[in-house]
Amino acid sequence: xxxxxxxxxxxxxxxxxxxxxxxxxxxxxxxxxxxxxxxxxxxxxxxxxxxxxxxxxxxxxxxxxxxxxxxxxxxxxxxxxxxxxxxxxxxxxxxxxxxxxxxxxxxxxxxxxxxxxxxxxxxxxxxxxxxxxxxxxxxxxxxxxxxxxxxxxxxxxxxxxxxxxxxxxxxxxxxxxxxxxxxxxxxxxxxxxxxxxxxxxxxxxxxxxxxxxxxxxxxxxxxxxxxxxxxxxxxxxxxxxxxxxxxxxxxxxxxxxxxxxxxxxxxxxxxxxxxxxxxxxxxxxxxxxxxxxxxxxxxxxxxxxxxxxxxxxxxxxxxxxxxxxxxxxxx
Ligand code: TYM
Numbered sequence: 001x002x003x004x005x006x007x008x009x010x011x012x013x014x015x016x017x018x019x020x021x022x023x024x025x026x027x028x029x030x031x032x033x034x035x036x037x038x039x040x041x042x043x044x045x046x047x048x049x050x051x052x053x054x055x056x057x058x059x060x061x062x063x064x065x066x067x068x069x070x071x072x073x074x075x076x077x078x079x080x081x082x083x084x085x086x087x088x089x090x091x092x093x094x095x096x097x098x099x100x101x102x103x104x105x106x107x108x109x110x111x112x113x114x115x116x117x118x119x120x121x122x123x124x125x126x127x128x129x130x131x132x133x134x135x136x137x138x139x140x141x142x143x144x145x146x147x148x149x150x151x152x153x154x155x156x157x158x159x160x161x162x163x164x165x166x167x168x169x170x171x172x173x174x175x176x177x178x179x180x181x182x183x184x185x186x187x188x189x190x191x192x193x194x195x196x197x198x199x200x201x202x203x204x205x206x207x208x209x210x211x212x213x214x215x216x217x218x219x220x221x222x223x224x225x226x227x228x229x230x231x232x233x234x235x236x237x238x239x240x241x242x243x244x245x246x247x248x249x250x251x252x253x254x255x256x257x258x259x260x261x262x263x264x265x266x267x268x269x270x271x272x273x274x275x276x277x278x279x280x281x282x283x284x285x286x287x288x289x290x291x292x293x294x295x296x297x298x299x300x301x302x303x304x305x306x307x308x309x310x311x312x313x314x315x316x317x318x319x320x321x322x323x324x325x326x327x328x329x330x331x
Contacts, residue, residue: 013066019182019252020149020181028147037079041312044067047085048130067304072295088309088316090140094139102132102162113131131158135155135163140320145177146178147179153179163176163177191226194242205217219282223271
């Protein structure tokens with residue numbers, strides 16, 4: 001069973017990314033499947049990052065930051081292939097072939113494109129075709145399973161549609177992948193506006209908890225988070241989105257079920273609950289930050305990325321040879 005997923009190197013990797021995606025990456029690398037263990041590929045998707053202008057020096061640092069975070073959260077390079085997207089030319093090559101099999105109407109319906117390009121007459125073409133590059137990432141490795149947060153659901157559907165379209169024309173060119181979403185954590189909302197998802201790019205730093213935040217920042221963001229005037233710790237997505245989001249985060253970080261969190265905090269006020277949540281978050285993130293600080297400057301990180309790119313290129317080259325054969329490309 002092949003697994004593929006990616007994270008954009010935009011800095012500020014937050015607990016939404018962790019709870020929706022990275023946590024699954026770690027679990028899946030130990031998943032037993034008939035004939036052995038799952039084979040995961042975890043990529044730092046820097047080609048996706050340049051759909052909006054990026055400072056080059058900063059981008060390269062961010063690439064290494066995200067790769068180091070992968071290892072810090074527990075991805076084991078002996079079990080998983082960790083690499084940087086632009087080190088494998090097959091991603092961009094296959095994307096072109098897929099673009100020729102994707103309709104502009106399909107891309108126009110992508111909600112992320114609509115949100116990001118709103119009011120911008122001159123949005124880059126890369127922002128529009130971004131989901132095709134994502135489909136290429138997945139299909140290049142014959143991936144069966146793609147662990148992601150809920151916001152990527154529409155992109156996974158598009159990937160499946162394109163794969164099925166090509167298969168209908170030629171036969172079994174691509175493996176048709178499945179998205180994998182966690183129940184708690186697939187949709188972590190912003191702390192200052194629980195109706196919007198927690199995002200790396202939101203201006204208000206207190207809207208998110210980044211994995212590398214210090215204790216004071218974590219406490220401040222949680223204590224200032226938006227709740228309501230009812231005063232009870234109760235899961236109710238419709239009427240209490242702020243408290244519900246905090247319960248979800250508590251549950252996902254502590255391993256307690258949502259019901260257990262509700263029971264534990266019956267009759268307790270928001271201040272005390274938030275205090276405890278801050279401690280839960282600090283306990284969960286401190287070891288990650290400590291490992292990150294060790295791994296980030298190490299030579300080992302560079303070696304992991306070199307080996308990862310080599311392995312990824314091997315698989316990618318095989319897929320590209322197959323795809324070129326079907327489409328009649330090359331000699
Ligand atoms: P990115 O970098 O925005 O986010 C990385 C992962 O984190 C998840 N995520 C969330 N989960 C829960 N709550 C949130 N608030 C939240 N915010 C983000 C995302 O769903 C994602 O799983 N296009 C992708 C990167 C990508 C990719 C791929 C993913 C490129 N190619 C191929 C899977 C397979 C993106 O921008 O994720």
